[in-house]
Amino acid sequence: MNHVIAPPAATAEQIAESLTEAVHEHRILPDMKLAEDEVGETFGVGRTIVRQALRILAQEGLVTLERNRGAFVSRPSIREAREVFEARALLEPATAHAAATRAAAGDIERLEAHIADEHAALAAGEAGRALSLSGQFHVEIARIADQGTIEGFIRQLVARSSLVIAIYWRRRSALCESHAHHALLDAFRRRDAEEASELMKGHLVDLLSQLDLRDQATPPRSLREALDR
Amino acid sequence: MNHVIAPPAATAEQIAESLTEAVHEHRILPDMKLAEDEVGETFGVGRTIVRQALRILAQEGLVTLERNRGAFVSRPSIREAREVFEARALLEPATAHAAATRAAAGDIERLEAHIADEHAALAAGEAGRALSLSGQFHVEIARIADQGTIEGFIRQLVARSSLVIAIYWRRRSALCESHAHHALLDAFRRRDAEEASELMKGHLVDLLSQLDLRDQATPPRSLREALDR
DNA sequence: GCGGACAGGATCGTATACGATCCGTGCCCA
DNA sequence: TGGGCACGGATCGTATACGATCCTGTCCGC
Known part of the structure; x- marks a missing residue:
């Protein structure tokens, strides 16, 4: 293999x-x-x-x-999961704001291509790759904002979010993020920084709300998970 | 052996x-x-x-x-220096806000002791240690906010700030931060989260304004510095 | 006299070897 | 029969050895 x-x-x-x-x-x-x-x-x-x-x-x-x-x-704890999204909520809206202000034509194109790739991956049944691209979209925005340090933090947070999603995501079917990313792209096109910031904020809240962060399953999980693989 | x-x-x-x-x-x-x-x-x-x-x-x-x-x-570039303080500006006011809300009596005491140590170090002529404690104060606040992930970021940013200060600080004499930290402590005592957030924001702006981030000296510096050691 | 090439030394990059630790298993004994 | 103990295998932790790279000082040719 x-x-x-x-x-x-x-x-x-x-x-x-x-x-x-x-x-x-x-x-x-x-x-x-x-x-x-x-x-x-x-x-x-x-x-x-x-x-x-x-x-x-x-x-x-x-x-x-x-x-x-x-x-x-790592298996992020529920607490850790919350922390990650807490940090993202502090960094990403402001970053989206800055990115919307700075975005050049080439940046917009790149984001468009990125979303297209994401759709293509979904269409091809490559769920993993689609997920990866979806996360990368956020990093791309940080890159446009031209804040290397913050970009590094976001990169790390997005990666950790992938782990969180792997554990706590409710239903793997609905990948409704497309809307959110499209809306963000639109705000970038219009150079509407305020809107971009708000959209990002809402997007993160949505993501978080899709997680099942009740501390029910964790103790049995660590045992069961180890067995069924 | x-x-x-x-x-x-x-x-x-x-x-x-x-x-x-x-x-x-x-x-x-x-x-x-x-x-x-x-x-x-x-x-x-x-x-x-x-x-x-x-x-x-x-x-x-x-x-x-x-x-x-x-x-x-590392010798942080001017750009990097700005980025570090940009990131701090995003993270620390919100963190101070959370810390002011959560601060327990023990936390306040610890901060008081911290400031006392800082003064003692200054009085003893241990400028380096005073500087270190001054930075640690910010980390301590993040710890009170009980956000481990963000605390990690702030820890890193404070450390990098030390490098920035080493290079770009205008005058080493005036260590006027005492006021700012005292004011923050006061806000914590009163559980005034909004005030704490604003104070932190202002404190960071003050710090940044104490830096000489015009890109004049850097190119000659890297050469000269290497020689005089 | 000056510039380029070369050799020596120092430092880093990586693999490997050896010791330490831990987990699992089988035996023994109560 | 169940629990404890000892042994063996596997994996990690660290140091060290060897090769590669770069820097520097020197020497030779121009």
């Missing part, structure tokens, strides 16, 4: 990014073990590099390192 | 924290080289650990890794 990504050795950052992408696409899920040897063989590098990559991901909150046990994909 | 035990070995996180503290206290300054062997000997560990610590710091933006050249303390 997993054929070679091996030959041309990779850097720690590249591996971290590959794994992050896999998280975005829900190809790797919370509690999954990332054994150093296994990852190393997959990418054709030694454990030294893998270890560095895992440390990067750990600092971003995507994996949890347990001493003498190994690295596991 | 091991005869040479300076400090009895440390973990990567501990080393990273020690170095961060040194940055806060302006004991290590931008462009300073952090040679792996040197750091390793200092902390009594091998290069493997040091490398991990440096990578942590690199991800936080405190050090810059140059391939085959080594690790250097």
Whole structure:
């Protein structure tokens, strides 16, 4: 199945990014073990590099390192999930505001292409990829806002959101975000910064409301989940 | 066994924290080289650990890794400096708002003690330590707000601010922050969240205005600085 | 006298080896 | 029969060794 990504050795950052992408696409899920040897063989590098990559991901909150046990994909607690969206609520509306002000024609085009890709992926049944692109859309907005530092934070928060969604998403069917992203794009086209900010704020609230953050299932989950895989 | 035990070995996180503290206290300054062997000997560990610590710091933006050249303390660009304070402006007022709402009696006491320490350090002529405590005050507020994720971001931003201050601070004499922190503490005592938010916002603007962010000195600086050490 | 090439030294990049720790399993005993 | 203990395998933690890269100082040719 997993054929070679091996030959041309990779850097720690590249591996971290590959794994992050896999998280975005829900190809790797919370509690999954990332054994150093296994990852190393997959990418054709030694454990030294893998270890560095895992440390990067750990600092971003995507994996949890347990001493003498190994690295596991993080399972965000309910509290953590709320924190992530709390942080996004502080950063992203203002960022969308700035982006709407600064957006050049090329930026708009890129966003359009991005949404088109998202639709194409959905049409092709590539749900994971669609999800990933959907998250990337937010990062793209931060990029347009031209605030590298904040973009980094948002990038991390979006990645962690992918984990949150993997655990707490109510129904995987309805991917109603298309509307929200389209509306945002429209606001960008009109350079309506206030509207963009409000739309982003509402979008995040919507996302959060789609999550099931009652603390019911967590304790049994950690046991059951480990079994049924 | 091991005869040479300076400090009895440390973990990567501990080393990273020690170095961060040194940055806060302006004991290590931008462009300073952090040679792996040197750091390793200092902390009594091998290069493997040091490398991990440096990578942590690199991800936080405190050090810059140059391939085959080594690790250097970052010299934030003017743009970066603005970005850092932009991010703080988004996060900290809202965080202060939340903190003022949640602050328990113990929290207030801790903040009081913190300010007292700061004064004591200043009185003792320990400018570096005073500076460090001054930054830590902001982190402490985030801790009270009980938002771990945001606290992490603020922690990083405060650390990077220390580098910015090291480079761009106008006059090292006037440390007029005492007023601002006192005022914040007062707002916390009164549970006046709105006021706390406004004070924090103003405080950050003040800090930023104390910086000399005209892009005059930077190009010659990077050359001259390297020479006079 | 000056510029370019080359060699030596130092430092980093990566893999690998060895020791430490933990988990699982099977045995033994109560 | 059930619980405790010891052993073995697997995996991680760290140091070290070796190769690669870059910097620097020197030497030679122009």
